[in-house]
Amino acid sequence: MPLWPVYTGTNEPHDGIEKLPPPPPWRAFDGGPPLRAPDAAADASAVSPDRMHRAATYQATEQTVQLVNAALYLRRPLLVTGPPGTGKSSLVYAVARELRLGPVLRWNVTSRSTLHDGLYQYDPLSRLYAARQEATRQDRTGATAEGSAEATGDGSGIEHHLRLGPLGTALLPYARPRALLIDEIDKSDLDLPNDLLNVLEEGQYEIPELVRASRSAADGIAEVLADGTDERVPVARGRVRCRAFPFVVLTSNGEREFPPAFLRRCVTLHLRQPDDRHLAGIVRAHLGEPDAYAQTLIERFLARAGAGDLATDQLLNAIYLARSADLDTGSLDQLAEQLMPFLGRSAQSDVF
CATH class of the missing domain: 3.40.50.300 (P-loop containing nucleotide triphosphate hydrolases)
Structure with missing residues (x-):
């Protein structure tokens, strides 16, 4: 069936x-x-x-x-x-x-x-080189070229x-x-x-x-x-x-x-930018259950997505570093801002 x-x-x-x-x-x-x-x-x-x-x-x-x-x-x-x-x-x-x-x-x-x-x-030059190498070998050994695919050039x-x-x-x-x-x-x-x-x-x-x-x-x-x-x-x-x-x-x-x-x-x-549930599912699949700060980054990402192009990879990078780096909240916010600029625009013009 x-x-x-x-x-x-x-x-x-x-x-x-x-x-x-x-x-x-x-x-x-x-x-x-x-x-x-x-x-x-x-x-x-x-x-x-x-x-x-x-x-x-x-x-x-x-x-x-x-x-x-x-x-x-x-x-x-x-x-x-x-x-x-x-x-x-x-x-x-x-x-x-x-x-x-x-x-x-x-x-x-x-x-x-x-x-x-x-x-x-198809590389005809390598074939020509191989044919010449075969012809040279046969000249040295005294062998006949008859029946040789490369020497006769018959295409086989x-x-x-x-x-x-x-x-x-x-x-x-x-x-x-x-x-x-x-x-x-x-x-x-x-x-x-x-x-x-x-x-x-x-x-x-x-x-x-x-x-x-x-x-x-x-x-x-x-x-x-x-x-x-x-x-x-x-x-x-x-x-x-x-x-x-x-x-x-x-x-x-x-x-x-x-x-x-x-x-x-x-x-x-x-494909459109994911909504909040879909985005949380993506984060969960890659990095496990979002913690409180990760959820905050998701909300900020979604709020900014309407103003310009953002890639989900940017959010994943920010959440991974937030979990891995020993930084205070203010430093994490600054780092996330640098990791999530609008694509195709200068990062200096973004407001996080």
């Missing part, structure tokens, strides 16, 4: 992802053969102490739970918007941990990012100089969906959201270098490195098609608008 909600927001890992209903007919994918997702600890960067702590302590709202499940059911990307510090990037780590989706694949977008960067990276050694990117890895035919974070998509070049449309809609892409190389290969199978690990995965005829559509989270700080065609293909979640 289908399960709703699959993602519960309780931070208790389970295998509920296996109870997702079949996808809508227009979102069904048939890539294969199915691959097993890597172990959760396979990517050291994805399981750093900071990210694992945030995943285990993430406090999801009811709206967040509902829209995450909508994205999972519909096999659609989740576009998460909101002010800095509201947990946009932490959400994907919490979902991946609870649903046991393996290491989170992460693509940090900049103004220079292109679709190609997310799909794969190209997989040794190619690595899939985070988006390209997420679209491999894994039996379970992988989790992919495309962080700060609003910082991208204007063309990137549109360039993503076809790949995210079709759930597939080609690697032209491998397509050409497969024409002279016996079985057309290339073993290439996946993102985040040293594991090699098979790619047939240079074409990758997903099996379980990945759980894709795109984050935006609201610095730009997106094309309607892009927005209609996403489930959109807007």
Whole structure:
């Protein structure tokens, strides 16, 4: 029987992802053969102490739970918007941990990012150097170059100089969906959201270098490195098609608008500054039950939040130091003032 909600927001890992209903007919994918997702600890960067702590302590709202499940059911990307510090990037780590989706694949977008960067990276110079090294070795040993992939330049050694990117890895035919974070998509070049449309809609892409190389290969199978690990995965005829559509989270700080065609293909979640109960729950999850002074800082944080952007991290830092440093109340107040300036404004203009 289908399960709703699959993602519960309780931070208790389970295998509920296996109870997702079949996808809508227009979102069904048939890539294969199915691959097993890597172990959760396979990517050291994805399981750093900071990210694992945030995943285990993430406090999801009811709206967040509902829209995450909508994205999972519909096999659609989740576009998460909101002010800095509201947990946009932490959400994907919490979902991946609870649903046991393996290491989170992460693509940090900049103004220079292109679709190609997310799909794969190919280094032709390293391949040329390897071919020259092989030719030199054969000259020294007197061996024939016939049948040597690198020396003949027939393309069959190209997989040794190619690595899939985070988006390209997420679209491999894994039996379970992988989790992919495309962080700060609003910082991208204007063309990137549109360039993503076809790949995210079709759930597939080609690697032209491998397509050409497969024409002279016996079985057309290339073993290439996946993102985040040293594991090699098979790619047939240079074409990758997903099996379980990945759980894709795109984050935006609201610095730009997106094309309607892009927005209609996403489930959109807007995160707001937490209210008093939610904020107390966040503090409790990270630092334990708030004491009297921590409660005072929470009230001050909420009172100031309406006048400018503040991040929850700022409050957590202030409460942690208040508990850890041997300071009087006046000194703690001054320290908290310095730790919680409005973002994007001069700290000297703040009134604590």
